[in-house]
Amino acid sequence: MVSGYGKGGDLVAAREVFGRMPERNLVSWSAMVDACVRAGEFGEALRVFDRMMTERFRPDVVVLVSALKACAHLGAVERGRWVHGYLETESFGGRPANVLLETALVDMYCKCGCLEEAWRVFHGVQQGDVVLWNAMIGGLAMNGYGQRALELFRKMVHKGFMPNESTFIVVLCACTHTGRVDEGKEIFDSMQNYGIKPQREHYGCLADLLGRAGCVEEAEALLLDMPMEPQASQWGALMSSCQMHNDINVGERVGKRLIELEPDDGGRYVVLFNLYAINGRWEEARAIRQMMEERGAKKETGLSFIEWNGLVHEFMSGDTRHPQTRKIYALLEDIERRLQLIGYVKDTSQVIMDMDDEEDKGITISYHSERLALAFGILNIPQGIPIRIVKNLRVCRDCHVHSKLVSKIYQREIIVRDRHRFHVFCDGVCSCNDYW
Ligand SMILES: [Zn+2]
Ligand SMILES: [Zn+2]
Structure with a gap:
């Protein structure tokens, strides 16, 4: 039972x-x-x-x-x-x-x-199968090694393993994370050579690849023309591309479609609101916000996890539940001061919806869950051991800049896994090359 x-x-x-x-x-x-x-x-x-x-x-x-x-x-x-x-x-x-x-x-x-x-486990395997290869290829892609993922894919085919549907998802992902549009299209077309008919997820991956690379119209056309009905997750990926490239024309259409598909998900309203707001279309922005309030739609809470001494510590945005809360916030303020000294200015463009005036916006963003986890990590994990954080949502632009700078100032390796991929921050740069 x-x-x-x-x-x-x-x-x-x-x-x-x-x-x-x-x-x-x-x-x-x-x-x-x-x-x-x-x-x-x-x-x-x-x-x-x-x-x-x-x-x-x-x-x-x-x-x-x-x-x-x-x-x-x-x-x-x-x-x-x-x-x-x-x-x-x-x-x-x-x-x-x-x-x-x-x-x-x-x-x-x-x-x-x-x-x-x-790698060590992968190489030690004597009798692997395609699922094992998929895990390794997907892992490389997710960690930002698109090139190595594609090489491993070729090696797998060369060794006589028959790629399956999941293989093509991870391989297309590898192209997405590294912006390889042409290669991705080629791989997508090659699927039929292996007797695999592209499914919704494959179209979604290709659309995501196109969208992130800036071809949002082509991506939209692909989703509209595919033989099956696209789902909210696929439109959602395209919406983040519209946001990334600030494309209000496609973004408006996709944003409205998403609200229609998931009227209870507050996050859907927030992205469209922000896109309008960034482009100065306040009337429409306000209408979206009002619609969200009337329908009582809620935003998903940001959550970050960090493991230390065998325990997993969980943080929400603005969390004050952790026993070290006082020390964590003190450190965050300290970090803020040090960053300001080197000319860091907050990028609040992604949290316009949270608050009404600039100052409050600044306060909210300082306490995004991954920052609390990061501060906890700096306080507890000794120098020389990487700080690993897992986050349930996508890392926002400002937290990304913040982590890069912290990795430099504190000389710490910071590894953040967000909803889509890994970011390895080291000495002021991120493994994703700011492409995520
Ligand atoms: Zn953030
Ligand atoms: Zn990154």
Whole structure:
């Protein structure tokens, strides 16, 4: 029943049945961890996993894969390494001789931004399959190594592995993150050579590639002409491109379509509002804001996670729940002063909707969740160890500049995984080359 509820996405029911069980075995623990992962409660998944380990159950492949998935989502590499170590010593005689586990390890290390370790696992695999290759190619792409991802894709084909639908998604992603429009189009066209018909996601990837590279009209046409109905996520990606290139013509059409598709998602109103506002079209901006208020649409809260000493610390924008809150805010103010000395000016263009006047805007942006996590990292993590942050939304422009400068002033390596990709900030520059 736990497993059934879990698979159906009903975590509350799964928890209840699990809680009432007089006796639990490996299957029930495993089902509970899986239920948490499916419901997106990754912190809880790890806590359940820990309890299972304390009660001395010997984990099997299924539950270890679930635990690794949770680590990957939280960017909890210390925990992930622990699972890796466990595999090497405890159960599988020296190496995790199971391609499911090896893939989960590669995926976890990639999603935590630890490419070296991902490579080591990948190269140690004796009998890989296409899913494993996809994980490694996708990991390279996500970490900003588009070129290496494409090379690995060619190597995979050369070795006789048959690419599948997911392969083309990660490969197109590799092109997107590095702005390779022509190569992306070629790869998209080559799909039929492998007997694969492009699905909605593939069209979406190609549209995203075009949009980010500035061809927003071409991207819009592609979404309109594709054989299936595009979804909100695809229009949403195009909308961020319109924002990035400040294209009000396409942006207005796409923005309205998105509000129609998801009237309850406040974020949809905010982007269109901002696009109008930046272009000085205040009347229309106000109308959108009013519509949002009338419908009671809510914005998704920004959340950032940072792992330290085996614990995952969570921060919301403007959060004051953390025990170190006082120290964190003091440090942020201190950082602000140091940055102003070197001529840093806030870019508030992306948060116009939050507040009405310039000063307040400045205050809000200083407390975006990733900044709180970053300050926590500087305070707690010793020099020489990278600060790893995972964020649920896209990093905003101002926080991006901020992280670059902090990496220089404090001489820290800062690794931020946002909704789409990794940013590795080091000595004042970011691995994404400001393209994200
Ligand atoms: Zn921000
Ligand atoms: Zn970046």
